[in-house]
Amino acid sequence: MAERVADPIIRLRGVTKTYGEGATAFQALKGVDLDITGGDFVAVMGPSGSGKSTTMNILGCLDVPTDGEFMFKDVHIETLDRDQRALVRRKYLGFVFQGFNLLSRTSALENVELPLLYRGEDKKTRHDMGMAALEKVGLDKWWDHTPAELSGGQQQRVAIARAIVTNPDVLLADEPTGNLDSERSVEIMKLLTQLNQESGITVLMVTHEPDMAAFANTIVHFKDGLVERIETGMRARVDA
Amino acid sequence: MLGTTFTLAIRSILRHKLRSFLTTLGIIIGVAAVVAMVTLGKATTAAVQQQIASLGTNILQVRPGQGFGRGGGGPRPPDFEESDVEAVREQVAGVTAVAPQAQSTATAIHEGANWSTTINGTTSAFFTVQPWPLTAGRTFSPAEEAAGKAVCIIGATVQQNLFRNRQAVGERFRIGGVSCDVIGTLSRRGQAGFGGDQDDTVIMPIKAVQRRFTGNRDIRLMLVGVDETYDSAQVQSSLSDLLRERRNIEAGAEDNFNIFDTAQISATLTGSTTLLTRIVAAVAGISLIVGGIGIMNIMLVSVTERTREIGIRLAIGAIASEVLMQFLVEAIVLSLLGGVMGLVLAQVAIAIITPIMQVPWMFDLQINIVAFAISAVIGVVFGFFPARRAASLNPIDALRHE
Ligand SMILES: Nc1ncnc2c1ncn2[C@@H]1O[C@H](COP(=O)(O)OP(=O)(O)OP(=O)(O)O)[C@@H](O)[C@H]1O
Ligand SMILES: [Mg+2]
Numbered sequence: 001m002a003e004r005v006a007d008p009i010i011r012l013r014g015v016t017k018t019y020g021e022g023a024t025a026f027q028a029l030k031g032v033d034l035d036i037t038g039g040d041f042v043a044v045m046g047p048s049g050s051g052k053s054t055t056m057n058i059l060g061c062l063d064v065p066t067d068g069e070f071m072f073k074d075v076h077i078e079t080l081d082r083d084q085r086a087l088v089r090r091k092y093l094g095f096v097f098q099g100f101n102l103l104s105r106t107s108a109l110e111n112v113e114l115p116l117l118y119r120g121e122d123k124k125t126r127h128d129m130g131m132a133a134l135e136k137v138g139l140d141k142w143w144d145h146t147p148a149e150l151s152g153g154q155q156q157r158v159a160i161a162r163a164i165v166t167n168p169d170v171l172l173a174d175e176p177t178g179n180l181d182s183e184r185s186v187e188i189m190k191l192l193t194q195l196n197q198e199s200g201i202t203v204l205m206v207t208h209e210p211d212m213a214a215f216a217n218t219i220v221h222f223k224d225g226l227v228e229r230i231e232t233g234m235r236a237r238v239d240a
Numbered sequence: 241m242l243g244t245t246f247t248l249a250i251r252s253i254l255r256h257k258l259r260s261f262l263t264t265l266g267i268i269i270g271v272a273a274v275v276a277m278v279t280l281g282k283a284t285t286a287a288v289q290q291q292i293a294s295l296g297t298n299i300l301q302v303r304p305g306q307g308f309g310r311g312g313g314g315p316r317p318p319d320f321e322e323s324d325v326e327a328v329r330e331q332v333a334g335v336t337a338v339a340p341q342a343q344s345t346a347t348a349i350h351e352g353a354n355w356s357t358t359i360n361g362t363t364s365a366f367f368t369v370q371p372w373p374l375t376a377g378r379t380f381s382p383a384e385e386a387a388g389k390a391v392c393i394i395g396a397t398v399q400q401n402l403f404r405n406r407q408a409v410g411e412r413f414r415i416g417g418v419s420c421d422v423i424g425t426l427s428r429r430g431q432a433g434f435g436g437d438q439d440d441t442v443i444m445p446i447k448a449v450q451r452r453f454t455g456n457r458d459i460r461l462m463l464v465g466v467d468e469t470y471d472s473a474q475v476q477s478s479l480s481d482l483l484r485e486r487r488n489i490e491a492g493a494e495d496n497f498n499i500f501d502t503a504q505i506s507a508t509l510t511g512s513t514t515l516l517t518r519i520v521a522a523v524a525g526i527s528l529i530v531g532g533i534g535i536m537n538i539m540l541v542s543v544t545e546r547t548r549e550i551g552i553r554l555a556i557g558a559i560a561s562e563v564l565m566q567f568l569v570e571a572i573v574l575s576l577l578g579g580v581m582g583l584v585l586a587q588v589a590i591a592i593i594t595p596i597m598q599v600p601w602m603f604d605l606q607i608n609i610v611a612f613a614i615s616a617v618i619g620v621v622f623g624f625f626p627a628r629r630a631a632s633l634n635p636i637d638a639l640r641h642e
Contacts, residue, residue, distance in 0.1 A: 062555060062636040083559045090557025101552050101639060105255045115556045117244055162556065 007074075008035035009169065009202055010059060015068035017054050028054045030225040031068065036204065038169070041196045041235070043213035044206045046222030052206045053174050055222070059204060060095045060172045061085040073169070090118060094163030094201075096173035100155045102147040108134060108158045109143040115166050133165040134158070137191060153184035157191065164195060171195065173205040177212055189215040245562065249569035262538045263623070264578035267615045270531020271582025274524045274611040275604075276589045281520025283590075283599040285513040290600070298466040299369055300476055301500040302328075302483070317496035319458035324486060328462065332479050334470030339366035341461040342446050344453035346416030348402055355401040359415065359442050361449025369465035377409040377424030380445050388447025393424035395439040415442060418452050472503045528611070532618040540626060544641060547630040551638030560631040564624070571623025575616040582615065583608055
């Protein structure tokens with residue numbers, strides 16, 4: 001843990017991302033430099049189209065930068081191939097989407113167990129860890145409900161349980177409360193705060209709402225494909 | 241890893257029952273259609289060939305005159321004599337037996353039942369040339385043949401109409417004023433390609449027929465059995481030479497007899513059944529394509545849904561090959577399931593249809609294997625390739641797929 005705090009767990013240097021080619025090419029990131037300290041709770045803010053999701057997808061190893069360096073735990077992610085990136089996701093990362101992205105017709109527990117299946121955990125371990133993750137998000141009683149039988153807030157909590165079931169180092173959430181009302185949103189934020197503080201998971205979260213960003217310790221502001229400014233030490237201020 | 245893949249595949253199949261059912265249905269229809277079509281086609285071919293075989297394969301039918309529909313006008317060419325029969329048997333190489341035939345028609349009467357039928361006078365060689373199993377009794381003894389005794393072997397139609405299908409051997413009936421003992425009954429041959437009901441016949445020693453019915457010693461037909469190891473055309477030509485000599489036909493003059501080769505007829509008919517088989521194969525190919533398109537449609541329709549699913553799986557850390565493996569197993573399981581059900585359905589259809597079509601039931605292993613294999617391949621290919629494309633996407637693009 002101590003080592004985590006000292007060294008940045010994530011380091012972006014001159015990261016660019018260009019969508020499309022030729023005349024229709026569009027540069028969404030124009031050279032992003034960013035350090036994220038292990039154990040931090042980071043909110044990413046900025047106007048629509050400023051490159052927040054693009055950055056998150058790169059950080060989540062779901063997409064690759066066009067150019068620049070992406071160091072995760074001192075590994076050059078930009079040099080890895082598809083399968084190696086998949087293994088990084090499997091081992092170290094959890095991702096939460098705005099649209100939940102749960103498998104339909106599949107119970108909450110089975111959705112949560114899925115990452116463990118790909119890790120090759122046995123049935124009992126999967127069940128125990130899956131139930132433990134559901135308990136953390138307060139849905140252990142709903143384990144056998146399918147997404148269609150759960151509210152939006154509950155679905156997002158299942159998605160968070162799925163993201164944390166493997167005890168990842170980093171939890172990435174792209175507008176996790178974007179589809180939820182403010183009451184549900186606050187519940188989710190409290191949950192993320194709790195995970196950050198109790199389990200020491202580094203949390204990166206995109207949000208448009210200052211109310212939600214207020215839960216974070218660091219706020220990174222994006223503008224036009226670049227990091228505009230970083231506010232940090234917010235929690236110390238709140239705690240004080 | 242394989243266990244995991246299998247678990248995932250089975251879960252996915254059970255969870256999407258309608259999709260699984262429709263996919264399987266495409267394969268079931270494809271396999272069943274092809275197997276049923278081809279099997280019924282082959283059964284029809286077999287039925288035709290069976291009729292051809294009932295003609296007897298290597299037989300030359302020799303008649304006076306110049307074949308069907310010719311030889312009008314002029315003096316009627318002479319019939320054959322007993323010495324011709326002997327000469328053919330002794331002097332033509334490759335002849336196994338010669339059965340002379342003399343024909344007449346008469347009404348048979350037994351206990352108030354009467355039936356008009358054809359009387360065929362021949363020798364026991366008739367049964368050598370053209371095997372025709374008896375259901376009971378025996379054929380003529382040499383003594384009965386030599387004496388021209390009034391003994392009869394009756395066909396199934398005569399037995400049915402005169403004896404109401406009861407055992408007839410040992411009975412006596414009257415035919416054209418002659419009292420005749422039944423010494424044998426023939427098995428049923430069924431309709432022949434030509435010449436009506438072969439079972440409507442009474443067979444007697446030729447001497448009896450000549451003396452009591454035709455009133456002369458003429459022989460209207462010789463059935464010549466040809467040894468299978470001989471070329472029937474060769475035998476036919478030496479037979480022709482012999483008969484020309486015996487009938488004093490000058491060189492250059494036309495034959496006043498004709499030889500009808502059943503082997504040739506068989507070859508012609510077999511040729512037409514080959515055509516039938518080809519048509520059936522074409523129909524089968526079309527069924528297979530239709531079935532294949534059905535499978536393809538279902539698979540392609542489910543791609544959108546599945547692409548998002550693939551995106552989710554990739555996002556939570558699955559490797560593309562793992563996801564693909566799951567889809568492959570799914571496709572294989574559904575294809576095999578559909579294939580087996582299709583084969584069963586085909587057998588049921590064949591069992592129901594063959595009696596209606598009056599063709600023999602049959603099981604053709606080859607087409608079962610081929611149809612099963614092709615459908616399985618179609619199922620796997622169309623289940624697998626869309627998935628492969630999806631798995632090659634960036635996870636984020638797969639997730640965004642609409
Ligand atoms: N797949 C893509 N192909 C082409 N352009 C893209 C693609 N994804 C994003 N962009 C463009 O890149 C820019 C940055 O997009 P991004 O999704 O990162 O913005 P964002 O900051 O997340 O915005 P929002 O707040 O609306 O979610 C936008 O102008 C967007 O149109
Ligand atoms: Mg976004």
